[in-house]
Amino acid sequence: MTSEPAFKSEFLRLMQTRGYIHQITHPAELDAACLAGPIVAYIGFDATASSLHVGHMIQIMMLRRLQQAGHKPVVLMGGGTTKVGDPTDKDSQRPLLTDEQIQANIDSIQAVFRRFLTFGDGPTDAVMVNNAEWLDRFGYVQFLRDYGVHFTINRMLSFDSVKNRLDREQPMTFLEFNYMLMQSVDFLELERRHGCLLQMGGSDQWGNIVNGVELIRRVDQKPAFGLTTPLLSTASGQKMGKSVGGAVWLNADMRSPYDYWQFWRNTEDADVGRFMRLFTDLPLDEIARLESLEGAQINEAKKVLANAATTLLHGEEAAQAAEAAAVAAFEQGQLSTDLPSFEIPRGDLEAGVVLAALAADAGLAASRGEARRLAQGGGLRVNDTAETDANRTLGVADLVDGVIKLAAGKKKIVLVRPV
């Protein structure tokens, strides 16, 4: 991994120069396979929430690169595996989701892929499959006989996902223990159904991926490869993906395009180049120019990054609106109607609303108590004026141009509108 092989295939070159590669199981063989013609590769996504979040973006972008390089991406929705739950990186078992919840999540997640990939029936068109299709059909004994024989407990215990749990003296159920078998079987099924020979994923998935590679090589004597991406953290060591206000969801109804734009705009200086290579289609020389900007000028690069990333997910119009709102709010101190808003019945406002309650309802604080503490710390502002008394009652007199501008900190802003 440390010695960088010079790849010949366009795909692996692209992956390498843009920084997606952490580990590859058989680099030279995979390179040759990519050179020989279009390959099929997949990444699995479990349906644990009703939207994917920025942490999944690197995987989505990888599938995009794959297609750009003339290969066929398979998006695997984990309708079956989600019923079991991936123990990787979990300290303890998560509550199990019902079939209905899982299906609802899958329905809600799917749409974003259409923004990044071209689906269809052509040789390099993306396809989406659900592993419930085969996993749900296995009988227990059949599954054990067909696949269980290929896995030893000795080896399974050596994988990090299991070892971590044991080291922390946390219970791991037999159900969870089977997750890696299921993921391996997924790979095998996709190899048989679609000729898929490469599984990609985050570095935490290495163990699960390697198991699938070995299963295919052993059972079908076919070539199979695994590729993982580096664990994404910011330059100062924080885990990427959280932002002011929690998880950065990809679905617009859970995270507005404005917030999504803000997430990228707030990138640390040292990460700008790396993120542009990973999360945008900007040409490399352009990125090199932008990331070399010094001091405050690098803010221009961050805007380019935010625009490009937001355009990919939400479209150009949304990206421009987000930028315009941000410029107005931060650079000119003005209001923009594109800022996130919260609607309140006009009657309530006429009767008077306690600030702490309003701030909590509008999503600026998790509770009234938190809103009070926020105010006492000087972090709550009403129409740009810090308000330390959260018990104050707001009314129609506080409307400015028809709205009340509420802010928690400098970046979380909500426009309260009477309706």
Add this chain to the structure above:
RNA sequence: GGGGGAAUGUCCCGAGUGGCAAAGGGGGCGGACUGUAAAUCCGCUGGCGUACGCCUUCGUAGGUUCGAGUCCUACUUCCCCCA
């Protein structure tokens, strides 16, 4: 099967003589400084109430006590030793 130890603030680690909303970190949030950056410094970090306050928290369920995270019993899960 027997013996010993452990589970703490629903993010994590972690102290805790019977009077505890519970030390200290990390993380998170806010403030100052900046460039909507990083680093640094300061404050906050269970819920509800304007407030004296009320409610809910220390694996689960009971018990002793004026009072229990702290003592007792049973159960659950984990670790170690013996068989």
